[in-house]
Amino acid sequence: MTEDAGNLADGEARDPAKVLGVLAKEVWLFRWEKRLTYMSLGIVALFYAVLLGFIFFGHVRMCAGGGMFFFESKPHTVADIPVIVALSTVPTLILIALLRYFHHREKKESEEPLPLSAQAAIELVKAVNSGNKQ
Incomplete structure (x- = not known):
């Protein structure tokens, strides 16, 4: 899909402006x-990265100083459950919406004239399909 000087409408359509x-x-x-x-x-990748960061690094503390090293981790609490659910639900809903958009979008049949080669291809496909059904 480029916008070159030689296009699909040249010499094949009744009205090239409509085809263009x-x-x-x-x-x-x-x-x-x-x-x-x-x-x-x-956005989905960002949400999942934040979710993984929250789960694995959200409750880890590390301190280092002169001659000392301190590492602490604590388990997730009940108060963390809504955060985890929200961070996992939002990207899932975005993915579902994106998939539904591409699956259910309708390609409307244009009433504008098609190039002769496209009309011939459509008629050929219809003829082949009707021959296969019998």
Whole structure:
């Protein structure tokens, strides 16, 4: 999906401006979905990193000085459970929402003219599929 001088609408469509408009919308949607995915995965990774840090390093204390070294750890308490649940639930919900978006989004059928090569490909696929069903 690049914006080169030679494009798909040249010489194949009844109205190249409409085809270029559709292609521009598709390029924008592709870029938006790519940014959405990267942002969501970054937030999920941040939440899981904070969760692992809280679980493994949240209750560890270490002191070092001249001739002494002190290390202490204590177990998690009941008061830590809501923090752990929140830090694990939020990224899970973000991942579920992202997967549902990509699974359930509808590609609307455009009423704008397609290039002749695309129309021929669609008709060929329909013909092959109807031949396989019989």
